Amino acid sequence: MTPLRLLCFLLFAFAASAAEPAAPKPNILFILADDLGWGDVGFHGSEIKTPHIDKLAAAGARLEQFYVQPVCSPTRAAFMTGRYPIRHGLHIGVVRPWARYGLPLDERTLPQALKEAGYATAITGKWHLGHFEPAYLPTHRGFDHQYGHYNGALDYNTHERDGGFDWHRDDKVNRDEGYSTHLLAREASRLIAEHDASRPLFLYVPFNAVHSPHQVPERYMEPYANLKGNRRTYAGMLAAMDEAIGQIVGALDTKGLRKNTLIFFCSDNGGPSPGVVTSNGPLRAGKATLYEGGVRVPAVAVWDGKIKAGSVVDAALHMVDWYPTLLKLAGVSLAQKNPLDGRDAWPAITQGAATPHEDILHNITATGGAVRMGDWKLIVNGNAADGDGEGDGSAVAAGKKAAKRAAKAAATGSLVELFNIRSDPYEKTNLAAQQPEKTKELRARLDAYAKAAVPSKQAPAPAGYKAPAVWGEQ
Numbered sequence: 001m002t003p004l005r006l007l008c009f010l011l012f013a014f015a016a017s018a019a020e021p022a023a024p025k026p027n028i029l030f031i032l033a034d035d036l037g038w039g040d041v042g043f044h045g046s047e048i049k050t051p052h053i054d055k056l057a058a059a060g061a062r063l064e065q066f067y068v069q070p071v072c073s074p075t076r077a078a079f080m081t082g083r084y085p086i087r088h089g090l091h092i093g094v095v096r097p098w099a100r101y102g103l104p105l106d107e108r109t110l111p112q113a114l115k116e117a118g119y120a121t122a123i124t125g126k127w128h129l130g131h132f133e134p135a136y137l138p139t140h141r142g143f144d145h146q147y148g149h150y151n152g153a154l155d156y157n158t159h160e161r162d163g164g165f166d167w168h169r170d171d172k173v174n175r176d177e178g179y180s181t182h183l184l185a186r187e188a189s190r191l192i193a194e195h196d197a198s199r200p201l202f203l204y205v206p207f208n209a210v211h212s213p214h215q216v217p218e219r220y221m222e223p224y225a226n227l228k229g230n231r232r233t234y235a236g237m238l239a240a241m242d243e244a245i246g247q248i249v250g251a252l253d254t255k256g257l258r259k260n261t262l263i264f265f266c267s268d269n270g271g272p273s274p275g276v277v278t279s280n281g282p283l284r285a286g287k288a289t290l291y292e293g294g295v296r297v298p299a300v301a302v303w304d305g306k307i308k309a310g311s312v313v314d315a316a317l318h319m320v321d322w323y324p325t326l327l328k329l330a331g332v333s334l335a336q337k338n339p340l341d342g343r344d345a346w347p348a349i350t351q352g353a354a355t356p357h358e359d360i361l362h363n364i365t366a367t368g369g370a371v372r373m374g375d376w377k378l379i380v381n382g383n384a385a386d387g388d389g390e391g392d393g394s395a396v397a398a399g400k401k402a403a404k405r406a407a408k409a410a411a412t413g414s415l416v417e418l419f420n421i422r423s424d425p426y427e428k429t430n431l432a433a434q435q436p437e438k439t440k441e442l443r444a445r446l447d448a449y450a451k452a453a454v455p456s457k458q459a460p461a462p463a464g465y466k467a468p469a470v471w472g473e474q
Contacts, residue, residue: 027261032206037271039281052246060302082323082342086453102130111142125206164467185244189251209241266299290370315348375422378442
């Protein structure tokens with residue numbers, strides 16, 4: 001090729017590439033349920049009807065080995081930063097109402113990073129990552145708009161926690177009345193309807209449903225007369241949340257945003273009181289433990305034309321993976337001072353690739369922890385997760401419960417369990433004695449994580465603790 005022809009070819013190629021518009025950045029709708037059991041969604045065979053969640057599952061991919069933390073705040077910290085909560089000191093327990101700490105301010109949060117790419121950012125729902133100073137509130141952590149509450153275990157009707165009012169708009173007290181699930185759906189739908197479509201949208205909707213207290217309008221329980229006690233109320237709460245999800249997704253359709261929106265849905269931890277209130281299906285144990293019932297949750301990813309409808313992802317993934325995955329999809333640099341634990345999950349979700357992890361840390365506790373490497377999972381004191389959920393209504397008692405359980409585990413010695421999750425997903429056969437070398441290998445991984453963990457920030461309620469009139473204004 002002559003120099004003149006080469007020059008013409010290069011100029012033509014440059015002009016063609018310049019004329020081709022860049023792919024639009026995807027909108028992101030991230031929906032988080034609270035305390036939803038693995039077995040309580042229709043696509044896992046639940047007796048509770050979840051048609052809107054099931055519709056999402058049919059339209060996208062079911063992530064059947066998707067992991068979170070054993071309890072609430074740690075999962076949210078992992079999502080916001082792409083880093084395991086051992087890096088934040090938030091790995092044990094949750095951020096209690098009286099806590100004088102939150103997600104450390106030196107963390108680059110997901111909404112802060114997405115704003116670098118021009119995203120509008122909003123949260124409608126539960127924050128649970130600190131509210132004792134303004135710097136820890138959502139509008140100071142990257143969200144343009146906030147609506148909802150700061151604490152866990154919120155009363156769905158009065159919007160109070162321990163007698164303190166906890167409902168806010170843009171981090172100022174808000175007196176909207178109504179059932180919280182309905183209010184969050186209304187606000188999220190409004191934001192979508194009024195969104196300037198020339199900008200990409202990151203909308204984070206962390207419901208307080210289906211966490212206790214168990215409250216729901218009577219009409220949602222009527223189809224479940226065969227269920228008893230809190231199980232029946234829980235079924236109604238889930239039905240109300242499923243309806244709300246349908247409304248929010250419907251708002252995307254009405255606005256014409258659905259085609260370029262990545263939708264993700266999961267729970268923040270496994271269901272508590274499995275077999276009584278919630279169902280984790282055949283998974284072992286539940287919330288606040290390190291067994292699969294505590295850390296594996298129902299999860300669905302949908303993006304029309306990008307994620308194959310009706311697909312199943314068996315790769316082991318973790319909540320920390322969404323941070324780098326979303327930033328890469330948005331074209332945002334992953335360069336930052338705090339190294340990531342998350343990995344790009346997109347090849348696994350869209351191409352059937354294997355897990356991007358060498359290992360996945362389930363947690364480090366005061367008396368043990370759990371780690372998965374390949375098909376193998378090591379658990380040390382799996383029932384001593386030091387992470388009780390909230391909801392007993394007593395702030396002081398809740399603060400003492402985790403410490404009591406940790407002391408009991410320490411007194412009885414370490415229970416070491418090794419499972420092959422591929423062949424024994426329900427953790428029935430402890431292979432630690434038969435596989436001493438594998439046990440030693442995983443124990444070394446767990447010990448390395450324990451050595452790297454920063455001290456837990458968890459603390460009991462101070463003497464004379466009393467809730468303020470409004471949370472976030474104390």
